[in-house]
Amino acid sequence: MEPLNYLASFIQSAETGSFSAAARRLGLTPAAVSKNVARLESSLGVRLFQRSTRSLTLTSGGERFLEQVGSPFSSVLEAIDGVAKDDGQPSGVLKVGMAPAFGREYLLPLLDDFLVRNPAVLPDWHFDNRAVDLIGDGYDAAVGGGIPLTQGVIARELLRxxxxxxxxxxxxxxxxxxxxxxxxxxxxxxxxxxxxxxxxxxxxxxxxxxxxxxxxxxxxxxxxxxxxxxxxxxxxxxxxxxxxxxxxxxxxxxxxxxxxxxxxxxxGPVSVYYPSKKLLPAKTRAFVDHVTAHFRRPDVAAWFDSARYP
Incomplete structure (x- = not known):
């Protein structure tokens, strides 16, 4: 799997503009990321980055290579993740960001039933009023309002x-x-x-x-x-x-x-946000579907209707 590790280091470094930031995403040291990129450059015979003490920028060859491998690499990782699941059932750590008050009042009550339906999922919930960087910080999903719809992020509206x-x-x-x-x-x-x-x-x-x-x-x-x-x-x-x-x-x-x-x-809307992936992990799909189904119930929608409270 070493070639995949080299590609991962290259793609994350290109997206973040830093070996250090890529290392945080990958759980490696900056030196390890730098070595992986150097080995990839050596095997390709092409310099992918211009390096300086203050910046890391793609060469023209690096830009072309990123365009060619970025999307296929994501598909390969998703395929590996899908094969790794024995029976396709939701499992693993589910990292979700949400506003503290909304999460405590409206999402925590949904957790019991979600865990009964998905016993192999371990919720890792982060309560913060600030909008999270869904892709950069490795979140599986987020719930809130005003989260920027950057490239690669999908939103499903829960309520206005x-x-x-x-x-x-x-x-x-x-x-x-x-x-x-x-x-x-x-x-x-x-x-x-x-x-x-x-x-x-x-x-x-x-x-x-x-x-x-x-x-x-x-x-x-x-x-x-x-x-x-x-x-x-x-x-x-x-x-x-x-x-x-x-x-x-x-x-x-x-x-x-x-x-x-x-x-x-x-x-504006309160939505559930998640990364755009062709093969969305089963744990994320289960969470998104569970939350969306709840908020689309007529009795729940009526709870948030301001006309109900004259």
Whole structure:
């Protein structure tokens, strides 16, 4: 299998632009990756990389070779992975990335049944509000919103997430009820800071009638976690603009109430993401199908419908 190891070192080095980064992906040392590439160059009689102390760039011959071997090499690895499975049943470590609150509230309850159906799978779940690098970090799948659809990544939509304004009943009892998004400027705001930009998010709300208005709250507290925002709202600290997955449990229990009923913003889809492969591992396929089937149930879809909570 040495030629395959040489090719793997070459392809990963070309994709990452670094022997060190390729080594992290492959579980090797940078020196081992460099040796594998050198041996491949020697066997081909072609220099594949221009090396310097600061950079690693493909030669014209290296670029042509990468185009020729990249896709076939992936197919060979997938075929080997498929043959290695005795009976084609889902098995092995399943590395999945997800947002902490969404994962705890909506994905953990699915785990029991998933494990009963797939006892040979070992879930390795990573809870993080930041979007993961699905390919670069070796994830089998990820669940969330706003994950870039880079080359080689597929998304299956689970739900559309409306953003709604909410506050505790006690807070609303002592404050004038807003009638328009512009009225929120006079209310204490539980504001969300974007993990990507570090700036406070500003939402444009749209009414069922088609009217639009910008929701600019007077910041009282600023968080980077929607679950923390929901709990702050339940402590009567102000109005929060929350995606429905984070608002629905508390709206259902009456601990939060809608502010500005009929107004909402579309935060985009929550999806399950996975690498695009002709021979998708059985463990990944089982997870994607299990999660998708659950969220497409009518009763589950209704849970996230903002119109259900006037």
């Amino acid at each position: 997430a409306d953003v709604v304004a909410v506050a505790s009943p006690a807070y609303l009892q002592r404050r004038e009820v807003p009638r328009h998004p512009a009225d929120l400027a006079h209310h204490d705001g539980i504001v969300r800071r974007s993990v990507a930009t570090g700036r406070a998010k500003v939402w444009t709300l749209r009414h069922d009638s088609g009217e639009e208005g910008q929701a600019v709250l007077r910041p009282r507290v600023i968080f980077d976690d929607p679950e923390a925002m929901a709990h702050a709202a339940m402590r009567h600290l102000g109005v929060a603009l929350l995606p429905m997955p984070h608002a629905a449990p508390w709206l259902h229990k009456g601990l939060l109430k809608r502010v500005l009923p009929g107004w909402r913003s579309d935060a």
